[in-house]
Structures are given as structure tokens and as C-alpha cells.
């Protein structure tokens with residue numbers, strides 16, 4: 063793949079450019095300026111937060127802090143909560159309600175979120191509410207995430223919401239408390255980075271493949287200190303679901319925030335959602351949102367360009383999202399890597415993953431398949447997977463294949479479309495919404511040494527269970543792998559079918 | 561955060577160097593959803609003879625009679641006298657949470673681990689570094705007088721001994737300001753409350769749809 067990495071010095075010294083850049087702003091500059099409450103002398107700033115999403119794992123100490131200090135939330139209507147990380151996903155365990163959660167620590171955390179939301183009056187979609195789901199799926203689905211907003215959540219994948227032309231990033235527990243109490247965040251302005259994907263994507267190539275390819279090129283530290291704007295024709299043609307997948311993994315490229323400019327698609331997606339503006343407000347909002355694009359003349363501190371038509375389906379082979387390659391490739395040979403640190407980390411990764419240098423990616427055998435997570439559990443993802451699965455059977459060598467919808471509403475939608483039938487007929491398990499095997503905080507886990515084709519976002523050691531081996535792929539690729547029992551280029555499988 | 565101006569309190573001596581945060585609050589207690597309630601598990605492994613579990617009622621557990629905090633003469637202590645490199649190890653904020661919950665508002669030692677030192681200020685605890693000799697002297701005095709108390713005056717940056725003798729200490733001006741006024745990060749931001757309110761008013765005018773949708 064062609065990579066054109068241009069490091070431009072921030073704000074050129076040239077007088078002309080200086081004048082230009084003063085007037086011209088990037089999308090990030092605009093969002094920042096519109097929310098700046100106070101610039102402090104030490105370089106930090108107070109920015110106003112429009113929306114905070116809360117879940118059970120990172121909020122309890124924040125609420126407790128509020129209680130201890132005798133403070134009240136600044137603005138209740140800025141918050142929306144739902145439990146996701148710990149909730150069980152089998153219908154049996156779910157049916158019994160919170161009482162039925164087997165793991166005590168999980169049960170207490172879920173119960174505590176309910177209690178806190180009740181005490182402080184925060185709107186919550188409880189565990190068995192049909193609107194419950196993974197926070198990053200629920201926010202946009204409800205129109206709680208809107209263009210032009212600042213969005214925070216005590217979770218690093220909050221970058222997802224940037225798909226709407228919003229400034230969204232993950233924060234820690236003490237910051238959750240800070241935002242609850244002051245409606246502001248203390249932060250520093252990041253640099254502007256543009257990742258442009260030109261041309262058009264080929265058939266069978268998805269947003270997940272694009273973002274994995276980007277991380278493969280720039281590395282997991284490539285976006286450090288930056289807010290990334292994704293642009294270019296290939297990005298513009300992505301659906302909102304695809305853009306969310308892309309921004310979701312901006313954090314895996316080292317950037318705390320990722321974003322895509324607002325266009326017709328953004329507005330179409332938001333229209334009519336429960337918390338979206340109505341009537342007169344809607345017209346005013348749409349007008350305001352037109353400005354949520356980078357000015358043509360705006361200067362970026364860094365620009366990276368990829369060719370969309372050269373990207374093919376991607377599979378990670380290592381223990382970091384940057385250890386990735388095309389499905390028709392091979393596992394790299396550490397001995398051939400010149401950089402010593404990289405060579406060492408590659409051989410360590412191969413050892414953990416139980417892979418041989420030079421092995422074909424398509425020869426990697428799988429034990430489990432997981433379709434879900436805030437990266438890829440939206441209706442479009444389930445449709446793409448079902449499309450591959452339809453009329454086929456999960457390979458007998460696969461121990462477990464899971465589909466975990468991102469929210470109760472997505473689950474219902476999929477069931478209306480008959481997708482659940484397609485999955486269960488093929489041998490997949492159809493689960494209740496939650497984070498599930500993305501981080502294995504509930505009972506859904508990999509065993510030691512097991513390989514998993516996963517549509518989630520992190521392939522770190524032990525992420526999906528102690529000793530588990532994760533390969534990140536798109537939903538279509540995960541579905542194809544489930545059918546074959548090993549990785550396969552989903553485009554070939556589709557050709558076979560036709 | 562609680563304000564800190566003056567403190568008069570009993571001193572408990574913990575005669576041990578390099579007390580790490582795992583010793584201050586062992587890892588099994590980090591599963592908690594709270595930031596309060598760690599007091600009963602402060603120094604858990606030193607304090608009790610059995611192994612503590614989260615959410616356990618500690619009142620019936622066998623106490624280690626040798627441990628300083630279990631001695632009757634140090635009950636109600638609010639000042640901890642410690643040795644070199646206090647609070648080293650993991651960065652857990654649970655360590656100051658546990659000290660504070662137990663009732664300590666001040667720790668005096670020849671030196672502290674960095675992160676722990678910072679975390680203290682965020683939680684209303686005053687960590688005071690003194691010269692080795694001064695600390696030695698304090699250990700001697702505490703041992704020889706039951707009910708030994710110190711008065712800490714943060715305003716004047718002095719420790720006043722029972723005999724009236726004073727030991728000066730120094731705290732970074734900004735941190736002192738925050739402690740004296742009870743300002744944590746949130747408190748500091750709230751100093752700009754009216755600025756935030758006036759921003760909010762402008763913001764609501766421009767983007768009314770961002771307000772009130774979720775109830």
C-alpha cells in the first residue's frame with residue numbers, strides 16, 4: 063500500500079500561510095473553540111462537556127466522590143447511563159435480572175449503577191431495558207450523541223462518537239466525577255492530524271479493514287497527541303456505522319479522539335432519533351451542523367494518505383492492533399526485521415500467539431468466533447456477517463461462535479430481519495447485548511491457547527481470557543472464518559457462492 | 561475535599577522504611593466500587609493475623625497485638641509518623657483513601673514516593689517531609705510520652721511540639737493554597753463557576769437542542 067506521510071510543521075512560519083491558517087480552521091479547531099470556557103496560563107484549558115455517558119465499571123467511585131463531598135451533579139440532563147461491561151449475555155442469566163448475575167463483583171457493580179442513577183436522577187437504560195446496550199452503540203442510536211457535541215465517557219473507546227463530527231474522548235474515574243460536578247473537563251489542546259483515504263474501497267472491504275490498515279501503517283503510537291480527522295472519498299462513502307467503527311479504533315492508533323466531518327449521511331442518521339432535536343430546533347441544528355467540516359485552507363500538523371482501492375481484508379496476527387496484514391499475506395519473520403526492538407516484540411508476539419514465521423494467514427485455525435463489541439455490533443455489521451453465513455454451517459472444528467448485538471434495539475431489529483435465524487441455523491449462539499467476549503469481564507471468555515476471530519478492537523495478551531489468542535477482523539471475515547474453521551478471504555468465499 | 565488549616569492530634573509511630581502502597585491497602589480491596597470504607601483495611605496484613613477479604617466485617621478478626629495502631633495509647637491518632645520512602649510502589653489512590661478513612665490527616669516522614677505524595681494532596685492529607693534527625697527525635701519523644709500530640713499549623717508552616725518548640729516545614733504554595741481552602745481539582749474548577757455559567761448561557765442560546773432532551 064502506498065503511504066505518503068507528510069510531517070508538516072505546525073502553522074507554517076510563512077506569513078501568508080499564517081494569515082490563512084488564522085482564518086481557516088480544522089473541524090477539531092472549531093469544536094475546541096466552540097467549547098472553550100477558559101484557557102489557563104499553564105496551557106491547560108476548561109472545556110464544556112455536552113454529553114457524558116456512564117457505565118457500571120468506571121462510575122461508582124465518581125458518584126461516591128460526589129456523595130462524600132456533598133455535591134450535586136451540575137446538569138443531570140447531560141448524562142445517560144447503561145450497564146454493559148459486566149452484564150451476562152445468556153438469556154437464562156439475564157431473565158433472572160440483577161439478582162441472577164452469578165458473579166458477585168459484577169452483580170454489585172451493575173446494582174450500584176442502578177442505585178446511583180436513581181439517587182441522582184440520571185437517566186439509565188437498565189440491564190433488561192430494550193434500549194440497554196454498549197454505551198458507544200446506545201449513545202448514537204438514541205440521538206444522545208449529536209454533531210458538534212463534546213462527548214465523554216469513562217472508557218477509551220468513546221472516540222467512536224467522533225463519527226458524528228463530535229469531539230469525543232475517554233476519561234478516567236476522577237474526571238468522570240469532575241465532569242459530573244462541573245460540566246467541564248480540564249484538558250490540553252491536541253494536534254491536528256488528517257488521515258485521508260482516497261479512491262473507493264473494493265467489494266468485501268469494510269471500515270474495519272480500513273482502520274486496521276491505517277493502524278498497520280502508522281502504528282499504535284501514530285496518532286499520539288493528536289485528534290485524527292478521517293477524510294477522503296473512501297471515508298465519505300462509508301455509512302455512519304462504518305464511520306463509527308473507524309473512529310472507535312482511533313484510540314488504537316494512539317489518538318484520544320477521531321472524527322469525521324458532518325455530511326448528508328450524518329444528518330440522515332440522526333433524524334428522528336429519540337433525543338435528536340425536533341421541529342424548529344431540528345432546522346436550526348441542521349443549519350449549524352453544516353459548518354462542522356474542516357475549512358478547505360485549514361492546515362493540519364500531520365497528514366497521512368492511503369489509497370482505498372489497494373486495501374484488502376485485514377487480519378491481525380500479533381498482540382497489538384498494529385501487528386496486522388492482508389488476509390492473503392503471511393506471518394512475518396522476526397529474523398528479517400531490521401529494527402531490533404520490533405524484531406524482539408514480533409518474536410514475543412508469535413510465541414504468545416503460537417504462530418510460525420512465514421505461515422500463511424489463511425492457515426491459522428480457529429477455536430472460537432466472536433461477532434460483537436462497540437467496534438462491530440451494529441445492524442450493518444450483523445447484516446454483513448449474516449450475508450456470509452446464510453445457508454452455510456459453522457465448521458465442526460469451531461468450539462463456539464457467538465453473535466452479541468450491541469443493543470437491545472439492534473437485537474430486535476435483527477430478529478425482525480430474520481438474522482438471528484440465519485445465525486442459529488448455521489450454529490452460532492445468539493446472545494443478549496453487552497460487551498461480552500470483547501474484554502471477558504463476564505463469563506464469555508477464551509480458554510488458554512485458543513484462537514479467536516474477533517470483531518472487537520484489542521488483541522492484547524489475555525484480553526479475551528487468560529492465554530487467549532485474538533485475531534481482529536471485520537464481521538464478514540469473522541463469519542467466513544467461522545464457516546471454514548480457518549481464515550479465508552471473504553471475497554473468495556463469496557465468489558464460490560455465486 | 562476537607563480543608564486543612566490546623567490540626568491537633570495524637571501521633572502514631574510506624575517505625576519502618578519503604579512502606580509501600582500494597583502494605584497500606586492490599587490489592588484484594590481494590591475491587592471495591594467505593595472510595596470510602598477502606599479504613600478498616602488500612603495496613604490490613606500488618607494489622608490482623610488472618611487474611612482479609614473484601615466486604616468482610618473486620619470487627620471480629622484477630623488483631624496483631626504487636627502492630628502500633630492496635631495499641632491503646634495510639635487510638636484516635638490523626639498524625640502518622642513514618643520512615644523514609646513512605647508510599648512507594650503501585651500508584652493506587654486507594655492508599656490515601658484508606659489513610660483518610662481511618663482518620664489520618666497528616667503523615668510526617670523523611671521522604672515520600674512521588675505519586676503517593678501527589679495523591680495525598682488530592683485527598684486532603686498533608687504529607688510533611690522533615691530532616692532525618694528531626695524525625696528521629698520525634699520517634700523518641702512519641703515513645704517516651706503516652707498521648708503525645710503535635711499541633712500542625714499549615715498557615716505558618718510549623719509543627720508545634722507539646723513543649724512549645726517549633727519545627728518549620730515547607731509546602732509548595734499552590735498546593736498549600738488548595739489544602740487550606742479545601743480545593744481539589746473540582747474545587748479549583750468550581751472557582752470558575754460563574755465563568756462556566758455564563759458560557760453555558762451563551763451555549764444554550766446558540767444550541768438549545770443540546771439541553772433538556774434527556775430527562
Ligand code: SF4
Pocket residue numbers: 146147196197198217219435436437496497500501518519
Ligand atoms: S465493547 Fe469492548 S471496547 Fe467496547 S466498551 Fe465494551 S469492553 Fe470496551
